[in-house]
Amino acid sequence: MSVFIVLLGAPGAGKGTQAKLLAAKTGLPHISSGDIFRENLKNQTELGKLAQQYMSKGELVPDDVTIAMIRERLSRPDCARGAILDGFPRTPAQAEALDAMLAELGGRVGVVPFIDVPEDELVERLSGRLICRAQGHIFHKKFNPPKVPGVCDYDGSELYQREDDKPEVVRNRIRVYLEQTMPLVAYYEKKGLLVKIDGTQPIDKVTEALWAVLPEEAKSA
Ligand code: ADP
Ligand code: ADP
Helix, strand or coil: CEEEEEEEECCCCCHHHHHHHHHHHHCCCEEEHHHHHHHHHHCCCHHHHHHHHHHCCCCCCCHHHHHHHHHHHHCCHHHCCEEEEECCCCCHHHHHHHHHHHHHHCEEEEEEEEEECCHHHHHHHHHCEEEECCCCCEEECCCECCCCCCECCCCCCEEECCHHHCHHHHHHHHHHHHHHHCHHHHHHHHCCCEEEEECCCCHHHHHHHHHHHCCHHHHCC
8 A cells, every 4th residue: 555644844944955865764755735836937838827827926836736646646657655745735625635536545654743833923034935946945045055055065056036035925824824734633633634743843853753653664665
């Protein structure tokens, strides 16, 4: 049975950073709904253009669109052992759809680490976040700076600030998170899958805490 790790946490909590590290350690694919939307926008697909209308305001892309996109992604062969999910699900309807998809695919949610970070720190993290153009590698001006300013350590591409990391949009994203995504904490708590992780620790300590709660099948390639 395939095993899926759902990383839960506010925008800026460190989901993408940790998902990349865990994907490298486990060999499981990192699936970020935000990255898929941004990739579609870069390629000017219909999905990308539609998503952009919501992303630019810090609103969620409608559930039906998001669920269809993830369903297609999870059905690919590289998800045979499972995946690290980053940014999906984000609403109760998405969480229910994920359960239904995994039932069909013969998979399960193995654990839901909730990366907890206080709101004022989220704002500081998002306002200093830098992303690489080529592959979405994540840096921070102060907390995780690249070796050469403006250049990705991994692939040498240019680093940029996301449009939706501007302060006006950040505030709305946090509001949307509290209203629409926070209910998932209770959803997964009820299922006995939620584990709270202190997201204010340094990046490597958060990775250690996550590693400690991963199911054994996720660790063994
Ligand atoms: P999310 O995917 O949850 O929105 P990111 O992984 O993109 O979050 O991280 C948001 C910002 O915070 C990035 O600039 C990242 O470098 C930085 N960051 C991530 N984890 C930590 C940490 N433990 N301590 C300090 N800064 C962090
Ligand atoms: P962050 O982790 O910093 O909030 P993401 O890259 O995960 O950012 O998401 C960026 C934007 O993409 C969100 O603000 C939203 O507009 C859209 N998005 C990403 N994932 C979802 C999702 N599961 N459902 C709806 N919209 C989403």
